[in-house]
Each structure stands twice: as structure tokens, then as C-alpha cells.
Amino acid sequence: MHSSTGRPVSHERWRLAALWSGLLAGPSVALMLQEFNYVMSYVACETRQTWFLHVATVVAVAIVGAVAVFAWRASDGHPLEDEHPTHPLEDETRRQRTRWMSGFGVALSLLSILVILSMEVPVIVLRTCQ
Amino acid sequence: MSRPAIDVSELPPLAFGHRGIVWWATMGVIAIEGAMFVLVMVTYLYLKGRSPHWPPGFFPPDLRWGTLNTIVLLASTVPNQFAKSAAEKFDLRGARFWLVVALAFALAFNIIRIFEFRTLNVWWDSNAYGSVTWTLLGLHTTHILTDFIDSCVLAGVLYFGPVKASLMVDLSENSLYWYFVVLAWLPIYALIYWAPRLA
Amino acid sequence: MSAETDQLAATWQDPPGLLGWFSAVDHKTIGIRFIVTAFGFFILGGLEAATMRLQLARPDNGLIGPDLYNQIFTMHGTTMMFLFAVPLVLAFGVYFVPLMVGARAMALPRLLAFGYWIYLFGGIFLYVMFALNIGPDQGWFSYVPLAGPEYGIGKRADVWAQLITFTEVSGLIVAICLVTTIFKLRAPGMSLNRIPLFVWSELVTSFMVIFAMPSVMIASTTLILDRLVGTHFYNPADGGDPILWQHLFWFFGHPEVYIIFLPAQGIMSMLLSTFSHRPVFGHQALMLSLTATAFIGFGVWVHHMFATGLPQLGISFFTAASIMIVIPTGVQIFCWIATLWGARIRYDTPMLYALAFFVIFIIGGLTGVMLASVPLDLQVHDTFFVVAHLHYVLIGGSVFPLLGGFHYWFPKMTGRMLSERLGKIAFALLFIGFNLTFFPQHVLGLHGMPRRVYTYPENMGWGTLNLLASTGAVTMFIALCIYLANVIISRRSGAIAGENPWDAPTLEWTTSSPPPAYNFSPLPTVTGTDPVWEHTDEVPIVVGVASECREVLVTHVMDAEPDHKKEWPEPSIWPLWTALVITGLFIGSIFTPWAVVVGAIPATFAMVGWFWPKRGQSPEALIRRLEAGDHPPLEQVL
Numbered sequence: 001m002h003s004s005t006g007r008p009v010s011h012e013r014w015r016l017a018a019l020w021s022g023l024l025a026g027p028s029v030a031l032m033l034q035e036f037n038y039v040m041s042y043v044a045c046e047t048r049q050t051w052f053l054h055v056a057t058v059v060a061v062a063i064v065g066a067v068a069v070f071a072w073r074a075s076d077g078h079p080l081e082d083e084h085p086t087h088p089l090e091d092e093t094r095r096q097r098t099r100w101m102s103g104f105g106v107a108l109s110l111l112s113i114l115v116i117l118s119m120e121v122p123v124i125v126l127r128t129c130q
Numbered sequence: 131m132s133r134p135a136i137d138v139s140e141l142p143p144l145a146f147g148h149r150g151i152v153w154w155a156t157m158g159v160i161a162i163e164g165a166m167f168v169l170v171m172v173t174y175l176y177l178k179g180r181s182p183h184w185p186p187g188f189f190p191p192d193l194r195w196g197t198l199n200t201i202v203l204l205a206s207t208v209p210n211q212f213a214k215s216a217a218e219k220f221d222l223r224g225a226r227f228w229l230v231v232a233l234a235f236a237l238a239f240n241i242i243r244i245f246e247f248r249t250l251n252v253w254w255d256s257n258a259y260g261s262v263t264w265t266l267l268g269l270h271t272t273h274i275l276t277d278f279i280d281s282c283v284l285a286g287v288l289y290f291g292p293v294k295a296s297l298m299v300d301l302s303e304n305s306l307y308w309y310f311v312v313l314a315w316l317p318i319y320a321l322i323y324w325a326p327r328l329a
Numbered sequence: 330m331s332a333e334t335d336q337l338a339a340t341w342q343d344p345p346g347l348l349g350w351f352s353a354v355d356h357k358t359i360g361i362r363f364i365v366t367a368f369g370f371f372i373l374g375g376l377e378a379a380t381m382r383l384q385l386a387r388p389d390n391g392l393i394g395p396d397l398y399n400q401i402f403t404m405h406g407t408t409m410m411f412l413f414a415v416p417l418v419l420a421f422g423v424y425f426v427p428l429m430v431g432a433r434a435m436a437l438p439r440l441l442a443f444g445y446w447i448y449l450f451g452g453i454f455l456y457v458m459f460a461l462n463i464g465p466d467q468g469w470f471s472y473v474p475l476a477g478p479e480y481g482i483g484k485r486a487d488v489w490a491q492l493i494t495f496t497e498v499s500g501l502i503v504a505i506c507l508v509t510t511i512f513k514l515r516a517p518g519m520s521l522n523r524i525p526l527f528v529w530s531e532l533v534t535s536f537m538v539i540f541a542m543p544s545v546m547i548a549s550t551t552l553i554l555d556r557l558v559g560t561h562f563y564n565p566a567d568g569g570d571p572i573l574w575q576h577l578f579w580f581f582g583h584p585e586v587y588i589i590f591l592p593a594q595g596i597m598s599m600l601l602s603t604f605s606h607r608p609v610f611g612h613q614a615l616m617l618s619l620t621a622t623a624f625i626g627f628g629v630w631v632h633h634m635f636a637t638g639l640p641q642l643g644i645s646f647f648t649a650a651s652i653m654i655v656i657p658t659g660v661q662i663f664c665w666i667a668t669l670w671g672a673r674i675r676y677d678t679p680m681l682y683a684l685a686f687f688v689i690f691i692i693g694g695l696t697g698v699m700l701a702s703v704p705l706d707l708q709v710h711d712t713f714f715v716v717a718h719l720h721y722v723l724i725g726g727s728v729f730p731l732l733g734g735f736h737y738w739f740p741k742m743t744g745r746m747l748s749e750r751l752g753k754i755a756f757a758l759l760f761i762g763f764n765l766t767f768f769p770q771h772v773l774g775l776h777g778m779p780r781r782v783y784t785y786p787e788n789m790g791w792g793t794l795n796l797l798a799s800t801g802a803v804t805m806f807i808a809l810c811i812y813l814a815n816v817i818i819s820r821r822s823g824a825i826a827g828e829n830p831w832d833a834p835t836l837e838w839t840t841s842s843p844p845p846a847y848n849f850s851p852l853p854t855v856t857g858t859d860p861v862w863e864h865t866d867e868v869p870i871v872v873g874v875a876s877e878c879r880e881v882l883v884t885h886v887m888d889a890e891p892d893h894k895k896e897w898p899e900p901s902i903w904p905l906w907t908a909l910v911i912t913g914l915f916i917g918s919i920f921t922p923w924a925v926v927v928g929a930i931p932a933t934f935a936m937v938g939w940f941w942p943k944r945g946q947s948p949e950a951l952i953r954r955l956e957a958g959d960h961p962p963l964e965q966v967l
Contacts, residue, residue: 027624041643100522122645130641138891139873145893158505165543255559258568292945
């Protein structure tokens with residue numbers, strides 16, 4: 001029985017990128033936003049403005065939302081095109097794993113959005129130089 | 131024994147890139163060292179943010195040697211890439227030739243680094259600015275030095291033996307590490323040489 | 330089959346003799362060394378704790394003076410965090426991850442061996458210095474300026490800082506080995522979603538190690554630089570900042586506690602599943618929780634710095650993340666409860682430890698939520714309330730599952746069962762003793778008793794609760810002695826375990842106890858998350874991996890399809906030589922920076938000796954073969 005040493009053809013790359021982004025991008029964006037917020041909180045106190053913090057939150061939510069959408073769309077059941085015929089067991093494994101990775105990415109992205117929104121709360125509630 | 135079996139006897143004995151074990155080990159090291167670089171750079175920016183003047187009472191580092199070294203480092207990626215491509219085509223002769231060429235560049239950028247240290251215009255114990263500048267440059271220097279030494283050893287093995295085909299994989303991943311050391315330099319160069327000028 | 334297994338055994342076993350013992354690279358051998366060493370440090374750390382509790386049992390006690398007390402609480406924290414907890418959670422991974430993923434070996438075995446020696450030598454270094462009265466005395470977190478050049482006289486703080494280097498290098502190395510093994514050596518069919526939860530927890534933990542430990546290494550190195558060569562990182566008079574230390578330390582320090590915690594959560598899932606004989610409820614949700622906790626764990630570190638005077642808006646972002654991190658933890662707890670709901674539970678000793686987690690960790694988690702609130706934190710910062718919290722989460726969240734996991738896995742490692750009677754007695758005493766020791770400390774903290782004081786006056790009224798806590802400590806000590814006695818006795822005369830005494834679902838239970846040097850024959854494949862419970866004779870095995878040489882099947886990252894076969898490194902003495910030389914370099918460099926330069930020379934030689942191939946052809950011969958089109962040439966190894 002053939003082992004699949006063939007690598008995915010190029011139009012599979014977007015799906016791989018979408019799936020892995022789902023796993024990694026959401027929390028990374030949330031963490032980067034936190035660093036941005038922390039550094040810029042000093043600027044917010046000096047300038048008595050917070051608009052950039054709000055904008056950053058919106059941008060972060062938009063990015064992670066997009067990641068979630070792409071991860072969701074990467075789960076569809078199109079048969080993967082590969083150069084070698086594969087065992088049906090491998091196909092089923094790959095389908096399950098793809099669906100799992102897609103769902104994982106969506107869930108992680110949603111949780112990241114929750115974290116991002118939780119960090120928006122103090123920007124709304126607290127004064128800049130407290 | 132009548133269990134179905136997956137027969138892997140025809141599989142190749144080695145693989146390049148992310149298919150192989152050495153790539154993952156190398157990437158692990160790159161992740162760790164990359165995290166260290168990022169943390170020292172963040173420390174630099176943190177100390178800069180807390181200082182009203184940067185550099186405090188000193189001239190910024192001379193641009194000449196650092197900029198020259200940046201060019202040499204970037205140029206070294208060319209023979210490095212040739213060595214990598216040759217290794218992946220199992221061209222042992224070509225791979226070790228280009229490795230030696232890359233080593234010449236590595237010798238050059240290590241020597242130029244000495245001049246960089248000498249024209250930083252501050253000592254490590256002058257103040258926090260001096261401390262973090264020396265540490266940032268010193269951390270990168272340990273990388274270019276170890277990269278040089280381990281590439282020398284690799285070249286030695288490739289010329290004197292004993293060798294196996296799997297060494298081509300080691301050579302390819304060595305090139306990966308080389309790219310990391312060069313690319314990591316770019317933000318460090320920007321911080322050490324330009325941040326004091328743009329403050 | 331028997332001829333093949335004989336040949337596999339001959340190929341894979343550790344070499345004999347004394348030299349062979351020092352050259353061993355088998356992950357099971359090294360795993361046991363890590364585990365035994367970690368438990369050895371656990372005993373030392375426990376003795377330090379017992380000493381402190383004896384000193385604090387009465388007001389104005391004179392058992393130990395202030396200087397020795399400072400050293401002891403520093404040694405206790407340093408030992409428990411760096412020499413016991415992290416090495417142990419990684420050690421279980423070293424032993425069991427290759428088995429649980431169905432691989433013949435761990436990736437990068439000689440590097441793994443080096444990682445062990447560096448850990449051992451670092452721990453010995455610390456304790457030798459302690460015995461010489463140069464033990465660190467500025468707390469396990471070594472704050473500046475107390476640890477800095479002005480107040481940290483002598484070499485004590487340098488000893489601490491260099492111990493960090495030893496243990497973090499070791500941890501980072503093990504993390505690389507684990508990530509590589511988990512991504513590349515899984516049995517065919519073990520796609521990412523079918524990875525056992527303990528293995529997933531080790532994967533996630535290894536990534537945390539890789540991104541967190543560099544921070545404490547930078548911190549400790551810059552501390553040594555400040556103390557040894559006059560840099561000013563933490564000197565405010567010359568542009569430095571003591572708060573920088575706290576940022577660098579806690580950016581590591583918070584993920585550190587999750588590094589200690591997540592593998593224990595992996596063990597929890599494993600124990601609850603096995604002893605209720607059900608696949609764990611919400612396998613994917615649990616994987617998600619582990620991952621989310623690891624990520625968010627990097628965004629909460631400033632909650633250790635609430636009392637430093639940082640601006641409120643800035644720290645509030647970390648309060649937000651600290652509250653949000655409760656979500657994935659909560660999901661895990663509900664999944665575990667759902668796993669148990671309606672199941673027929675076997676209350677064997679490992680399960681008791683797992684059930685104790687629910688009680689103890691949840692209490693610790695609740696006090697953690699309290700501490701996440703800045704107003705309350707400002708009241709109880711640096712009091713025994715925090716001591717109580719951290720011990721509830723660390724011991725409840727990690728030590729109890731680890732002790733349960735050790736009891737669970739002991740049969741696999743040794744071939745013998747631990748005594749259930751002794752096990753349950755030890756558990757009961759430990760549970761009671763733990764709560765007796767640490768619950769009163771919540772009250773003591775609320776009543777204002779500060780941490781890290783060697784004694785307290787009579788009129789504070791803290792005497793009774795302290796005496797209660799110390800009684801609890803004695804109880805814990807007795808419990809752990811019984812646990813140890815159980816291990817020692819059962820090692821020799823425990824019941825024979827067989828392959829799968831617990832009827833557990835994961836792959837390590839499909840091979841003998843202890844496993845043979847080659848782990849499995851035949852090599853397995855999987856079709857689900859609980860191979861033993863799901864497997865039929867229709868699930869394929871793997872054939873075609875050589876048995877006359879050390880050959881390992883390497884698979885693809887996502888779906889574990891077979892990719893190639895790699896020749897594995899042989900046992901070697903070079904990791905030991907390198908570790909010895911590097912130890913000399915590390916120790917020397919706390920006395921003079923020249924040690925780095927001088928020590929680099931033998932270190933280079935050692936690494937050359939390690940890397941230089943021992944077998945192969947001349948380059949010219951290989952070039953001829955390659956030019957003749959024979960590539961990749963099939964290797965003649967023997």
C-alpha cells in the first residue's frame with residue numbers, strides 16, 4: 001500500500017494556511033494587542049486620549065474574525081487532490097482531522113475575541129491617568 | 131498473524147526540510163534564540179522609554195562598521211543558499227565548496243564585529259544604555275561565532291570524512307540557522323545604530 | 330516473531346557496563362533518571378519545608394536564625410520549582426510520550442541525555458554551595474535590588490542565577506525533544522485530533538517552555554552581569570530599573586506555573602478516563618482548553634506586580650486576561666465531571682489523587698480569583714494568604730495528579746503494582762495533612778502575617794494557627810514517608826503487573842511492563858483516541874522498519890502518514906563529557922567572565938567529538954556514488 005509521500009498541490013496551501021492560522025493567529029493577536037495596550041496606556045495618560053486603544057481593539061477583532069471565517073471555510077469536504085492514491089483509512093483520517101482543526105481554529109478565535117473584548121472594558125471604564 | 135499491515139520498507143532513508151527531524155530541532159533552537167533576541171530588544175526599548183535622553187550623554191555608535199557588517203552578513207546568504215541547494219541535490223562537491231565560501235564571509239563578519247564593539251562609543255558599565263547595547267551586540271556575536279565554528283566543523287567532516295548522505299540534511303538545516311542569524315541582525319542593527327539617532 | 334524481537338532487543342538495548350551506563354540514550358532510561366532525581370529533590374525541598382514549619386510552630390522560636398531561614402525558604406522555592414516540578418512533569422513526558430504515540434524511540438536522544446546531565450549537575454552545584462553556606466537567600470524569584478550588587482553580598486545570588494541557567498537549558502532541551510517527537514514520530518493514523526490528552530499537554534507545555542524560559546535566562550544572565558562586570562540593567566541611578574527584573578522574571582514566572590500545571594491536567598484526563606472506563610468527555614474541548622490556557626498564560630504576568638505602583642489602566646489589561654483564563658480551566662473541570670457522571674468509578678489510589686484535585690485545586694483557584702482583584706491583592710500581598718493560594722493550586726493542581734500519575738504508571742515502568750493499602754493510607758494522610766497545613770494560612774494571611782519571616786511575636790496571636798499548620802506539615806511528612814516506603818517495598822515484592830493492569834486505553838499499555846528497549850513489536854497504528862478500547866484485529870500494524878539497526882519511522886505532522894525512515898543515533902559518552910565541561914564553564918563564570926572564554930575551548934572540543942560521525946565512507950567514495958546516480962544511497966550501517 002502506498003504511503004503518501006506526495007505533498008499537497010499548491011491550491012491546498014490556502015487551506016493549510018487557514019487551518020494553522022486558526023490555531024495560532026487568534027491568541028497571538030490578543031497577546032500582541034495586550035502589549036500594544038500596555039505600552040500605549042502611558043501615551044494615553046500623557047495625551048489624555050484613548051482613541052488609538054479603541055481602534056486597536058476593533059482592528060484586532062476584525063483580524064481574528066477573519067481568521068475564524070477562513071478557518072471555518074477550510075473545513076469543507078472537497079476531496080483532497082494528491083498525486084498518489086491513498087488508503088481509504090487515510091482519507092477518512094484526513095477528513096476528520098481537517099474538520100477538527102477547522103473547529104478548533106474557530107473556537108480558539110472566538111475565545112480570543114472574548115479576551116480582546118475583556119481588555120476593552122478597562123479602556124472604557126477607567127480614566128487615562130488613574 | 132493475519133493482521134493487515136502497512137509496509138514502509140520502500141520509504142527513503144532521509145528527508146529535507148520540515149519533513150525531517152533535524153529541521154525541527156533547528157527550528158526549536160531558532161525559536162528559543164529568537165525569543166531571547168526579542169526579549170533583549172524589548173529590554174532595550176523599555177530602558178529607552180524610561181530615559182529622557184537616549185543615548186544619555188554619549189555619542190551613538192559609529193555607523194561605518196555596523197553598516198558594513200550588515201552588507202557582509204546579507205551577502206553571506208548567497209553562498210549559504212548555494213550550499214543549501216547543492217546539498218539538496220546531493221552535490222557533495224558543490225555543497226562543501228559553497229560552504230567554504232560562506233565561511234570566508236563568516237570570518238569577515240566576525241572580524242568586522244570586533245571593530246563594531248570598538249566603535250560603540252560607550253562601555254557596558256557606563257550606564258544602562260551601554261549595558262543593553264553591549265548585551266544586544268554580544269548576544270548576536272555569540273551566534274555568529276558559534277555559527278562560524280559549527281560550519282567549520284561541518285566543512286571539516288565534509289572534506290575529511292567519514293560521511294553519509296544524511297550529512298546533506300545537516301548541511302541544509304545549517305543553512306537555515308545561518309539565515310536566522312543574518313535576519314535576526316536586521317532589527318538589532320536598527321536598534322543599536324539607528325534608535326539612538328532617531329530618539 | 331521471536332527472532333525479530335530478539336534482534337530488536339539486541340539493537341536497541343543500552344550498552345552494558347559502567348561506560349554503557351553513562352552512554353545510555355534510551356528515553357526510558359533517561360526518563361527514570363529524571364524521575365528519580367526529581368523525587369530526590371522533592372525530598373530535599375520537603376525537608377526544607379519541614380524545617381521552616383518547625384521554626385514557625387511557636388512564636389519567638391529559636392530553632393533557626395534569620396540568615397539560615399532566608400536560605401531555607403529560597404532553597405525550598407528554588408528546589409521545588411526548578412529542580413522538582415518542571416523536571417518531573419517533563420520527565421513523565423520523556424518516558425511516556427514515545428510510548429503513547431507508538432514510537433520506537435524519542436527524537437534527539439543524545440541531546441536528551443545531555444539535558445539530564447546538565448539538570449543533575451546544576452542541582453548538585455546548588456546543594457554543594459548551600460552546604461558551603463553560599464546558598465542563595467533572596468527568595469526563589471531573586472528580586473533586585475536585594476539580589477543586586479549593592480545588597481546581595483557574596484556569591485549567593487550568583488549561585489541562584491547560574492542554577493537557573495542549568496535548569497533552563499535542561500528544560501529547553503527536553504522541550505525540543507518532546508515537540509519533535511510529538512510532531513514527527515507518531516504512529517500512522519494518529520492525526521493531530523487523535524493525540525492522547527497527556528501527550529497534547531506535553532506538547533503545549535513544551536511550547537510554553539520554549540517561549541518562557543528564555544526570559545528567566547535573560548533575567549539571570551543580566552543579573553550576573555550587573556553583579557560581576559558592572560552593567561546597570563537594574564541600577565536606577567544609571568538608567569536601569571528594578572521593575573525590569575520583575576517584568577522579565579514574571580513573564581517567565583507565570584507561564585512557569587502553567588508549565589507545572591498543564592501536564593498534570595493531562596494526567597487528570599488520563600486517570601479520570603481510565604478509572605471510570607470511559608473515553609474522556611469533550612476530548613476536543615480539553616485540547617482546546619489546554620491550548621487556550623497556554624496562550625493566555627503569557628498575558629497575565631503583571632498580576633504578580635500589582636503592588637509595584639504601575640498605572641491602573643496598564644495593569645487592568647492583565648487583570649482582564651487573568652479573569653478570562655478561568656474560562657478554559659472551567660471548561661476542563663466540567664468536562665471531567667461529565668466524564669465521571671454516571672460512570673462506575675474504580676476508587677483505586679491513582680483515582681483518589683485525581684479526585685482530591687477537584688477539592689484542592691478549586692479552592693486554590695477561587696483564592697486566585699480573589700487575588701486577581703487589585704484591591705484585595707493590595708491587602709494580602711506578601712502575606713501567608715498568597716502562600717496558601719500558591720500551595721493549593723500547585724499541590725492540588727499539580728503534585729496530587731503527579732503522585733497519582735506516578736502510582737498509575739509505576740506498574741508500567743517496573744512491572745510491579747504498588748500496594749493499594751499503603752497507597753490509600755498515604756493518600757489519606759497527605760490529603761488531611763495538606764489541608765491542615767495550608768488552610769489555616771489563608772486566615773493567617775488575612776490576619777496580616779507576612780511571608781518570609783523567620784519568626785513572629787507572641788502578641789500577634791498567630792501562634793495557634795501556626796502550630797496547627799506545623800502539625801499538618803508533620804502529617805504530610807509521614808504520608809510521604811509511607812508513599813516512599815510503598816515504592817521501595819513494591820519495587821521488590823509488589824504484585825506482577827502484566828501488560829495492562831488498569832485496563833487503560835492508551836498505547837503504552839499494549840506493550841510489556843516494563844517495555845522492551847524497542848518499545849513495540851510490531852509497531853502499531855491507530856484509528857481513534859483510545860486505541861486499546863477501540864482496537865480490532867482490522868487495525869493495521871507497520872512492517873518494513875529494520876530490526877538489525879536503529880531505524881525509526883518518521884511520519885507527517887498533521888495526519889501521521891508514513892514519510893521516511895531515519896537512522897537513529899547510537900549511545901554515546903559525549904553528552905556526558907559535554908555536560909561536565911559546560912558545568913565547569915557555568916560555575917566558573919560566576920567568579921570571572923573569563924571562564925566563558927576559557928571554558929568555550931574544551932566545550933567546543935566536546936561538541937566536536939559529539940557531532941563528528943563515527944561511521945561512513947570517505948567523501949570521495951560518496952561523491953563517486955552520488956555522481957553515479959545512486960541517490961539517496963541506501964545506507965549500509967553495520
